[in-house]
Amino acid sequence: MATERYNPRNCEPRWQTAWDEAGLFAARNDDPRPKYYVLEMFPYPSGRIHIGHTRNYTMGDVVARYRRARGYNVLHPMGWDAFGMPAENAAIQNNIHPKAWTYDNIATMRTQLKMMGLSLDWSREFATCDVDYYHRQQVLFVDFFEKGLVARKTSKVNWDPVDHTVLANEQVIDGRGWRSGAPVETRELAQWFFRITDYADDLLQSIEGLDEWPEKVRLMQRNWIGRSEGLLIRWPLVDGTAPAGESELEVYTTRPDTIFGASFMAIASDHPLARKAAEGNAELAAFIEECRRMGTSVAALESAEKKGFDTGIRVRHPFDADWTLPVYVANFVLMDYGTGAIFGCPSGDQRDLDFANRYGLPVVPVVMPHDADAASFQITEEAYVDDGVMINSRFLDGMRPAEAFEAVADRLAGETLNGRPMGERRVNFRLRDWGISRQRYWGCPIPMVHCQACGVVPVPKADLPVTLPEDVDFSQPGNPLDRHPTWRDVACPTCGGAARRETDTMDTFVDSSWYFARFTAPQENDPTDRAAANAWLPVDQYIGGIEHAILHLLYSRFFTRAMRDTGHLDLAEPFKGLFTQGMVVHETYRAGDGRWLAPSEVRVSGGEGGRSAVEIETGQPVTIGGLEKMSKSRKNTVSPEEITDSYGADTARWFMLSDSPPERDVEWTDDGAAGAHRFVQRVWRLVGEAAPGLAGVAPAAAHDGAAAAVSKAAHKALKAVGEDIERLAFNRAIARIHELVNALQGPAGALGGDAALAPALRQALEMLVHMIAPFMPHLAEECWAALGGTDLVAARPWPEHDPALVVDDEIVLPVQINGKKRGELTISRAADQVTVERAVLELDFVRRALDGAAPRKVIVVPQRIVNVVA
């Protein structure tokens, strides 16, 4: 009997309604079962969902559905990271209000997400641009401020001198403003900072406990925090060379052992000494100006050509009053790290060596390999950075660098300059405080007031929220809040006099640093319901892109600590398990005139080395480009509708998790989607055709006879699929399910004869339905109904496997001779090492290989392999 094709377009909305009506996915805070919080990084509402987004949410959904089946009270919420620059750009370009643009996008994207059949708790949804949300963020800011976790300092921004606006690093292209094309300048602005450095040591040490995070992310965070132990050295300035009032230069170094290899000092272009020196030196001032035009991005600074300028200032060597060294301003020294000044030791650092070679400075080797000859050891083009022996270093000669470090530190601690020790041991962090001020409209207003009389004061909590005005003008560049006719004017909360609101808004990273906590009680009047936050947090499984490995995750870790210290919750680490997934990529298409074309506008033909494409509308040939991350600008996006309309959500879900391991990129291909859909139909046929013969049959495992193969296949797959889902190895789980379907195909067509087959097959199919349910929930429901089920699979528990059915009595051991596989041995699983060894030596090919001689060694790895060493 022919089974009708499965029609997702009819079935999927029906089951989505059934789940909704049963209220299966709304998590209750008073549920007594153990909790499980699974969260995908929430999306920025850029316009439309593309298939890349849905991969992320599908992974979370598989975990959520699996954990529900395992008896957990699952929290799986969704929201919108809704503040940010693109909304303002849309306002400028298309004359649409950022708020309207954002909420329109959210509405579109919510509809798209709902088509995917995700088991989300929509009752907890919010957007970070909702007043209700940013109101509580302002409360947190005020609490942090009162706790001393907020600082006001100056920092540098990219300044567009034509548009008179601050530019994001992304808006600086090759040193020029993206709209005006003018070379950018660096400006100092007073800004708000969160004191994340107060937690530097804790954030570093606690990485140790994040054992469910990828090792690479932990490493990146460690390096980012960048704890180092070094020495602060005060170098005396040579009288007559230094600007008035300056008598020393502070340098932080992690290599004080190389102090006798020093040949120059280098200071940042915005170092106070550089500024003073430039006052009477036009050429130096011009050089500093040039440095300022590089913008504020570290990547741009450090990859630029290394340049320096001799200030004319000289320092005296701490261990030799007759030894003077020049002080350069260098474009690669950062004011933000250490003291903004270094001493250069060319022989021990490649960058210093390149600098010395460029400016004709001495190169004295001070560390050499243990086996080198001190008299002839030289450094010319390549610095020696490894461990070794000190040379040319007076009292340090013969020591190892680590000993020399201590010796220099001890000696300089005893010398004084201007009443302070010349050397002090210091722990330094690379991590800087988090600057959160943005000179933009579409963000959370910073709830502070500037009063002439009282200074800067926070807005009282009773007066919060400070809401964004809606009547704003985007016709000119810059922050519309600055130009608003009335919004800035406010009475000082302290003295009642005329005062001005802060017009900067918060970095959008602030919004995403605590949304996971808000989800635990999104209606609460306070930022959190402390009991709910403590009960649900930490997030058990957090899933998102590797691009967030450092900033977002580090900021969230800081925020959780700051919220703990201001009484909003009682834990330090927000994310117990972290998974970083890969992107969905697609090849790109370009018409002859350079236009990018969407996959839907192109017809691709041919295979095997000769793929070609034409534009459907014009029939003109199209250039096929490389695989790239799906993006609007390249038009290489595939929308979920394109798939759900023809194949259904289950096919899209299945395909996105097949093949590629979730942490790696996956290429979206039409063939792959079609293949996934064939599997959907295959499962449907398998169940549909067997169902009539299984009506009224009670499921039962078969332990003997031919039907046992069916039970063994099912129980083995069930165990493996559960384990794979727990390890987030979705591609392997899917391969297992394929194998099971392959194994069941034959028996399903051969019902009758063996009386044990029908119960075994029924059980196997029921297990199969539960295994596919996290991946293809709609199909699972349809199959379950076909088998006579009257409840929802989404509400059913995960089946249990029988341990007796997942082990085989006989095993096949590969047999190697000298490490190369030459054959196999089939033997009882219970056989001991001696029995295995004896059986192996009896094998024909082994006897032939040994040719009568005794083996030198036989290595038996139990249940794995045998290696005969001849």
Add this chain to the structure above:
RNA sequence: GCCCCUGUGGCGGAAUUGGUAGACGCGACCGACUCAAAAUCGGUUUCCGCAAGGAGUGCCGGUUCGAGUCCGGCCAGGGGCACCA
């Protein structure tokens, strides 16, 4: 420039974490069914070789009875670098 990651058939990838390299899928080819096509089902598919056999996990070297997996050195591609989110 600095930090981190990845590299396996025509393609995506698997390999119980040092133990049979290529599971599973895609594509391709052959066959069955069909008047025919689609759909479906069965088979073949790392490379060289008729075969026996040999080679093989980006490249070079090392450790080991045994290396895709560990170590050293390269090459190529990707992510991040603090105002993209």
